[in-house]
Amino acid sequence: MKSLSHTSYRRGCYYVFVYAALICMLVTFLLPLLWVLGLSLKTREQIFTTPPLFLWWPTLENYFAVLSGGNFLVSFWNSLLVTTSTVLVSLFVGTPAAYAIARFRFPGRKLIFFSLLLMRMLPPIAALLPLYVMYSLVGLINTRIGLILAYTTFSLPVIVWVTRDFFQSVPRDLEEAAYMDGASRMGAFLKIALPLAKPGITTAAILSLLLAWNDFIFAAILTNNATRTSPVLLSTYAGSETGTDWGAIAASGILVLLPVIVFSLTVQRHLIPGLSSGAVNDARIP
Amino acid sequence: MSHDDRHPERLVSPPGSGVRRLTTAGLVSKTADLFFVPLAILPTVALSIAVLGFPLILSLIMSFVAWSIDQPVSEAQFVGLRNYRDLFADPVFLASLGLTLGYTAATVCLEILLGLAIALLLNLELPFIRFFRTALIVPMMVTPIVAALCWKLLLDPTYGLVDHLIGSPVIWLGDPTLALITVGGVSVWQNAPFVALLILAGLQSVPKEVMEAARIDGATKIALFRHITLPLLSPYLLVAMLLRIIFEFRAFDNVYVMTAGGPGNATLVLSIFVYNTSFFSFDLTLASAASWIMLLIVLIVSLLLIATKRPKETD
Numbered sequence: 001m002k003s004l005s006h007t008s009y010r011r012g013c014y015y016v017f018v019y020a021a022l023i024c025m026l027v028t029f030l031l032p033l034l035w036v037l038g039l040s041l042k043t044r045e046q047i048f049t050t051p052p053l054f055l056w057w058p059t060l061e062n063y064f065a066v067l068s069g070g071n072f073l074v075s076f077w078n079s080l081l082v083t084t085s086t087v088l089v090s091l092f093v094g095t096p097a098a099y100a101i102a103r104f105r106f107p108g109r110k111l112i113f114f115s116l117l118l119m120r121m122l123p124p125i126a127a128l129l130p131l132y133v134m135y136s137l138v139g140l141i142n143t144r145i146g147l148i149l150a151y152t153t154f155s156l157p158v159i160v161w162v163t164r165d166f167f168q169s170v171p172r173d174l175e176e177a178a179y180m181d182g183a184s185r186m187g188a189f190l191k192i193a194l195p196l197a198k199p200g201i202t203t204a205a206i207l208s209l210l211l212a213w214n215d216f217i218f219a220a221i222l223t224n225n226a227t228r229t230s231p232v233l234l235s236t237y238a239g240s241e242t243g244t245d246w247g248a249i250a251a252s253g254i255l256v257l258l259p260v261i262v263f264s265l266t267v268q269r270h271l272i273p274g275l276s277s278g279a280v281n282d283a284r285i286p
Numbered sequence: 287m288s289h290d291d292r293h294p295e296r297l298v299s300p301p302g303s304g305v306r307r308l309t310t311a312g313l314v315s316k317t318a319d320l321f322f323v324p325l326a327i328l329p330t331v332a333l334s335i336a337v338l339g340f341p342l343i344l345s346l347i348m349s350f351v352a353w354s355i356d357q358p359v360s361e362a363q364f365v366g367l368r369n370y371r372d373l374f375a376d377p378v379f380l381a382s383l384g385l386t387l388g389y390t391a392a393t394v395c396l397e398i399l400l401g402l403a404i405a406l407l408l409n410l411e412l413p414f415i416r417f418f419r420t421a422l423i424v425p426m427m428v429t430p431i432v433a434a435l436c437w438k439l440l441l442d443p444t445y446g447l448v449d450h451l452i453g454s455p456v457i458w459l460g461d462p463t464l465a466l467i468t469v470g471g472v473s474v475w476q477n478a479p480f481v482a483l484l485i486l487a488g489l490q491s492v493p494k495e496v497m498e499a500a501r502i503d504g505a506t507k508i509a510l511f512r513h514i515t516l517p518l519l520s521p522y523l524l525v526a527m528l529l530r531i532i533f534e535f536r537a538f539d540n541v542y543v544m545t546a547g548g549p550g551n552a553t554l555v556l557s558i559f560v561y562n563t564s565f566f567s568f569d570l571t572l573a574s575a576a577s578w579i580m581l582l583i584v585l586i587v588s589l590l591l592i593a594t595k596r597p598k599e600t601d
Binding site for chain 1 (some may be wrong): 425497
């Protein structure tokens with residue numbers, strides 16, 4: 001880019017053009033969210049003005065209204081509870097399997113591995129009707145536990161794919177040394193491999209967190225008003241027409257987004273390999 | 287698993303030492319080692335079978351029987367492919383299948399093209415470029431329901447920002463053709479950043495020395511892109527494309543919130559079709575057959591994805 005053949009005038013034009021394109025990109029992708037953040041900070045009168053208001057004194061009244069009504073808090077609590085449990089249970093179930101697949105050769109290893117990839121690819125709606133029937137029969141319908149089990153199952157592929165890569169990068173010698181000292185397989189796993197694969201486990205945890213937190217379709221079908229998560233509550237706002245409380249919709253939306261955005265920015269470097277389900281193993285956001 | 291929490295140190299001699307002290311703890315530890323792999327795998331396999339495998343088999347069986355929800359299960363009759371034949375005779379299903387394939391093709395193409403353009407832009411080494419790369423993570427992480435809801439407010443014909451900016455009241459979600467384009471557009475908005483960042487990772491893996499050497503040899507920028515960047519990038523593009531096909535094909539959240547399949551059946555994608563058939567018409571056998579058609583299509587694309595040589599093999 002810094003070739004001497006360019007005159008400074010041409011270089012100037014180039015920079016103007018590139019930054020204009022970058023800023024266009026930023027506006028396209030962030031303005032919609034910032035506008036809704038703005039809506040959440042407006043009074044009802046300020047929201048329903050034509051033309052829309054671009055400068056105003058922000059108010060938190062929508063947030064107070066949302067947080068003082070019971071519905072949002074119940075759903076938010078359900079979301080928190082279900083998401084946290086999903087992360088913990090799926091790590092507990094998934095990491096030993098990932099370790100076994102990374103370290104040991106056993107019959108069915110490849111089959112399990114690729115079945116897990118397929119599981120990630122299946123459209124959830126295709127499994128939800130029979131799951132609904134089954135849950136109704138065993139009494140798991142409308143329970144948080146049922147939802148946690150479903151999310152855990154759909155998290156497992158991500159957990160296994162991501163942590164397997166990290167377990168494979170842990171040198172085998174360390175575990176061999178532990179065996180020489182008399183450690184059991186479980187001991188070597190818990191005391192050596194697990195601590196060393198910590199970055200991978202963090203990534204896997206946050207990917208499973210995103211899956212559970214952002215999901216709508218499972219919760220829409222498997223929960224009722226008492227156990228529904230925030231996206232399900234939010235979807236009920238969609239049916240109504242313009243007369244509805246936009247301020248409350250915007251404020252609840254922003255409250256649901258905040259934790260996700262904070263979490264994903266913390267693990268940004270590992271998001272791409274995780275989201276591609278290991279299809280791109282080494283891709284990190286540079 | 288509790289017996290492993292104790293430290294069976296020095297009770298088992300190192301392998302190959304020839305001395306084996308047969309203490310009880312040593313035996314327990316050895317037995318536990320034998321069972322380690324099965325125990326580690328079991329919960330994952332069991333949960334997958336219970337929550338996914340079993341329902342899928344149930345659904346496969348249901349797709350081959352005639353049964354309605356108010357009948358006892360014992361009256362279900364095997365009818366072979368009749369549900370599938372009914373499905374392919376149903377104009378609503380056929381329209382939904384065609385619409386979903388078109389929607390998938392269009393959104394994926396746009397996501398790849400837009401993603402590639404953004405990735406090339408973000409690949410430039412410029413001041414503050416990291417800020418732009420990080421900012422792009424936000425839309426792809428946003429809860430899809432919230433994104434759809436935000437866009438619903440933005441696209442409101444009376445008070446929405448978009449119609450104000452373009453200066454005419456366009457009814458984005460009320461017009462049959464426009465509704466599908468709009469719903470797809472929201473998905474492109476949310477997922478193009480993912481494609482861009484995936485392709486950017488690919489661009490960063492293009493060795494700088496090769497580019498430099500070709501440039502010194504007098505290759506033009508277009509030639510560099512065609513003959514060096516694109517071939518090295520193609521596995522990333524392929525993975526991005528197949529993944530996006532799989533995820534756009536199951537589109538549900540954005541459609542459900544913005545149009546719920548309407549107006550009429552203008553945005554009735556397959557997921558919504560299955561949802562309505564299952565939970566509104568309660569036609570469980572027909573819904574199961576439709577589910578399995580979806581599954582088969584996804585299976586083919588997934589097998590292609592697995593068969594694709596991954597950009598870099600780790601094992």
